[in-house]
Amino acid sequence: MKKYLLLTCIFLMIISFLSAKQKKRNLNIVFIGNSITQGVQLTNAADAPPAYAVAYLLKQKGIDSVNFSNQGHSGYTTLDFLPAAGHTFAKVEDAANAFSDKEALLIFSIKLGTNDSAIKGPHGSPVSPEDYIKNVKTIVDKLLTDFPKAIVVLQHPIWYSPNTYNGSKYMEEGLLRLQSYIPKIDSLVANYSVTNPKHVFVGDKKAFAYFKKHHITELIPEKGQIGTFYLHPNKLGAISLGTFWGEAIERVVKKNF
Numbered sequence: 001m002k003k004y005l006l007l008t009c010i011f012l013m014i015i016s017f018l019s020a021k022q023k024k025r026n027l028n029i030v031f032i033g034n035s036i037t038q039g040v041q042l043t044n045a046a047d048a049p050p051a052y053a054v055a056y057l058l059k060q061k062g063i064d065s066v067n068f069s070n071q072g073h074s075g076y077t078t079l080d081f082l083p084a085a086g087h088t089f090a091k092v093e094d095a096a097n098a099f100s101d102k103e104a105l106l107i108f109s110i111k112l113g114t115n116d117s118a119i120k121g122p123h124g125s126p127v128s129p130e131d132y133i134k135n136v137k138t139i140v141d142k143l144l145t146d147f148p149k150a151i152v153v154l155q156h157p158i159w160y161s162p163n164t165y166n167g168s169k170y171m172e173e174g175l176l177r178l179q180s181y182i183p184k185i186d187s188l189v190a191n192y193s194v195t196n197p198k199h200v201f202v203g204d205k206k207a208f209a210y211f212k213k214h215h216i217t218e219l220i221p222e223k224g225q226i227g228t229f230y231l232h233p234n235k236l237g238a239i240s241l242g243t244f245w246g247e248a249i250e251r252v253v254k255k256n257f
Contacts, residue, residue, distance in 0.1 A: 024064035025253055026104035027057065030071055030095050032081060032139075033111040036158065036241070037072025041220050041232040048072065049233065052242025053109070053249065060250050067104070069095035075168075077115045078135035079124040083142040096147060105257060106150040108143050109203065109245060112136070113157035114170075114231075117178035121168025126177060133184035140192075144199055151256075153249055154185050155203035158241065159212040164229040166222065182208070198256050203248035207241055214240075 031037050031050040039048025050070045057066050071092050073080065083089045096106060115122035116132050127135070140152050162172035185202065192200035211219060211233070218237030219230035233241050 024062055025257060026064050026101055027066045027107060028099040028101060028104045029066065029068040029107045029109055030092060031068060031109045032092060033072040034076050034115050035072065035074035036114060036232060037111055038070065038074055039238060040074045042235060042238060047235050047238050049238045049242035049245060052239045053246035056243050056246030057250060062254060067099050067101065071095055075115055075122050077123050077125060077127060078112050078132055078139065081112065081139050082135060083138065093146060105253065106147055107249060108150060108152045109155060109249060110152060111155040111157060113178055113181045114160065117170065117174040119169040119171060119174055129180045129184050132181050133188055137188060140200060144196060151252065152200045153203040153252055154189060154200065155245055155248065156182055156185065156205050156208055158207045161215065161230040163224065163226045164231050165225040201252045204244040207244045210240065211237065
């Protein structure tokens with residue numbers, strides 16, 4: 001009898017283990033960002049980085065379905081996404097509410113900072129590191145208040161050339177300011193790990209260095225006021241960036257959910 005009970009327990013444990021291993025997760029993702037997220041320099045909007053992030057995720061074991069909304073807006077800063085700033089934040093929430101699968105894990109993937117870092121041009125620029133992260137926190141807090149089961153993945157911003165100067169002025173000063181946002185992002189996530197565990201995560205950390213190294217082949221050469229500059233990914237770059245985001249989201253999901 002004892003032997004039978006032991007075998008039954010072992011069998012149930014194996015079944016439970018296999019079920020856990022075979023569990024698949026459905027995802028709903030809202031991508032929040034600027035022109036890089038939107039893919040405005042690409043011929044086909046379907047080639048924007050969020051599409052490639054989703055394509056990557058759909059190939060991974062443990063992930064069943066992925067629905068997404070691209071809420072990237074050209075020229076936007078963190079100020080444009082503040083809940084009190086106007087209709088943009090409402091559109092983000094509308095996108096989240098529009099997903100038909102209400103049981104799927106809701107993820108907000110945020111990549112902002114490029115336009116905040118500019119010397120002049122975009123709304124509110126230049127945005128100091130302190131104000132930048134304050135704005136990010138305001139956005140995240142409101143998202144988690146309205147969607148308490150959701151998670152937020154804060155992707156690091158990506159590199160642009162230090163002579164970037166189109167309708168807006170970025171330059172080396174802007175690039176340095178952009179880099180100063182990164183430790184602020186990491187620190188904010190560390191704080192959330194205490195105040196609201198398993199809801200806010202650092203996403204991709206690789207893309208900044210990657211595009212600095214591969215900008216000739218994966219960023220679009222654009223004519224600026226001080227020579228050719230590099231800011232927006234081409235199709236190959238969009239694939240790379242989307243894959244970086246997808247890898248980061250996969251890591252968060254599989255480790256925590």
